[in-house]
Amino acid sequence: MVEAIQIEVSRDPADPTLPGPTAVALLQAVADPIRWGVLARLADGPHCVCDLQSHVPIAANLLSYHLRVLRDAGLVVTSRRGRWVDYTLAPDARMRLCAALPLPLPEGGIRP
Amino acid sequence: MVEAIQIEVSRDPADPTLPGPTAVALLQAVADPIRWGVLARLADGPHCVCDLQSHVPIAANLLSYHLRVLRDAGLVVTSRRGRWVDYTLAPDARMRLCAALPLPLPEGGIRP
DNA sequence: CCTACGTTTCAAGCATGGTCGAAGCAATTC
DNA sequence: GAATTGCTTCGACCATGCTTGAAACGTAGG
Numbered sequence: 480m481v482e483a484i485q486i487e488v489s490r491d492p493a494d495p496t497l498p499g500p501t502a503v504a505l506l507q508a509v510a511d512p513i514r515w516g517v518l519a520r521l522a523d524g525p526h527c528v529c530d531l532q533s534h535v536p537i538a539a540n541l542l543s544y545h546l547r548v549l550r551d552a553g554l555v556v557t558s559r560r561g562r563w564v565d566y567t568l569a570p571d572a573r574m575r576l577c578a579a580l581p582l583p584l585p586e587g588g589i590r591p
Numbered sequence: 592m593v594e595a596i597q598i599e600v601s602r603d604p605a606d607p608t609l610p611g612p613t614a615v616a617l618l619q620a621v622a623d624p625i626r627w628g629v630l631a632r633l634a635d636g637p638h639c640v641c642d643l644q645s646h647v648p649i650a651a652n653l654l655s656y657h658l659r660v661l662r663d664a665g666l667v668v669t670s671r672r673g674r675w676v677d678y679t680l681a682p683d684a685r686m687r688l689c690a691a692l693p694l695p696l697p698e699g700g701i702r703p
Numbered sequence: 704c705c706t707a708c709g710t711t712t713c714a715a716g717c718a719t720g721g722t723c724g725a726a727g728c729a730a731t732t733c
Numbered sequence: 734g735a736a737t738t739g740c741t742t743c744g745a746c747c748a749t750g751c752t753t754g755a756a757a758c759g760t761a762g763g
Contacts, residue, residue: 490631495631496628496631496632496646497624497628497631498624498627498628498631502627503622503623503624503627506618506621506622506627507622507750509618509622509692509693510615510618510619510621510622511615511750511751512609512610512615513751515610515614515615515618515693516608516609516610516693518693518694519602519607519608519609519610519693519694520608522693522694522695527709528709528710528711529708529709529710532709534608537752538752538753538754539709539710539711540710540711540712540713540752540753540754540755541751541752541753542710543710543711543712544711544712544751544752545751546710546711547711547712548750559759559760561709561760561761562708562709562710562759562760562761563709563710563760564709564710564711568694572694573694573695573696576692576694577689577692577696580621580688580689581621581627581628581630581631581634582630582631582634582680582684582685582688583634583685584685584689584696619720623720623721625721639739640739640740640741641738641739641740644739644740649722650722650723650724651739651740651741652722652723652724652725652740652741652742652743653721653722653723654740655740655741655742656721656722656741656742657721658740658741659741659742660720671729671730673730673731673739674729674730674731674738674739674740675730675738675739675740676739676740676741
């Protein structure tokens with residue numbers, strides 16, 4: 480049996496100094512204070528929207544908008560639990576974000 | 592003698608789920624195809640503007656605008672050499688970018 | 704069923720950032 | 734010092750993305 484795994488192209492294979500199709504989109508999704516905060520909160524596990532809501536001073540529909548951006552970027556996934564919707568960090572979110580940076584990481588990595 | 596080193600705050604010390612003052616600004620600077628390409632090219636050493644120019648199909652003044660954004664973000668530094676201006680990656684650019692991400696890096700780091 | 708709750712979608716403002724054309728400035732060459 | 738080269742700045746346009754208010758949706762409970 481053969482496993483077919485899809486690997487993302489964060490750079491143009493022909494010219495590595497050109498960003499791949501998703502690299503910039505991924506960074507744009509993170510380059511917003513609200514979405515940054517949501518991702519940071521999701522780093523420690525799933526949260527429902529109302530929980531995220533309670534930590535951000537914005538309207539519900541606006542939060543929903545930003546969550547959609549993160550969803551479209553594939554950085555988070557959702558699951559419904561009764562009335563509530565839980566948001567979880569996509570399993571490959573960290574890896575994809577690192578790979579989206581235009582600079583190779585320093586040796587040994589960094590712990591922010 | 593005491594050395595005073597300035598460490599950047601990529602997160603709000605009071606609430607780590609809030610971005611620090613420069614984290615989002617840094618990511619915004621990278622979240623553009625042209626600037627992404629410039630940084631990727633600078634990763635292998637200094638380049639003068641005319642060299643960068645020859646790899647990007649945009650007007651000179653527009654390139655200058657994007658270089659200014661990178662300069663203002665502190666990701667690159669310049670030095671004049673005769674008529675030419677050389678752009679170099681700031682020594683802490685990699686570290687600051689990694690620290691600006693809202694997610695802690697995966698164990699062992701990633702080589703993009 | 705009808706209501707309440709949690710969340711999303713829609714359509715319309717508004718602000719911001721990227722783009723373009725023209726002019727400006729610094730350093731070299733003639 | 735006049736002209737040229739390399740790069741930057743300025744002002745105005747335009748597209749995009751964030752924000753807002755109102756409405757719609759699915760689910761649970763009275």
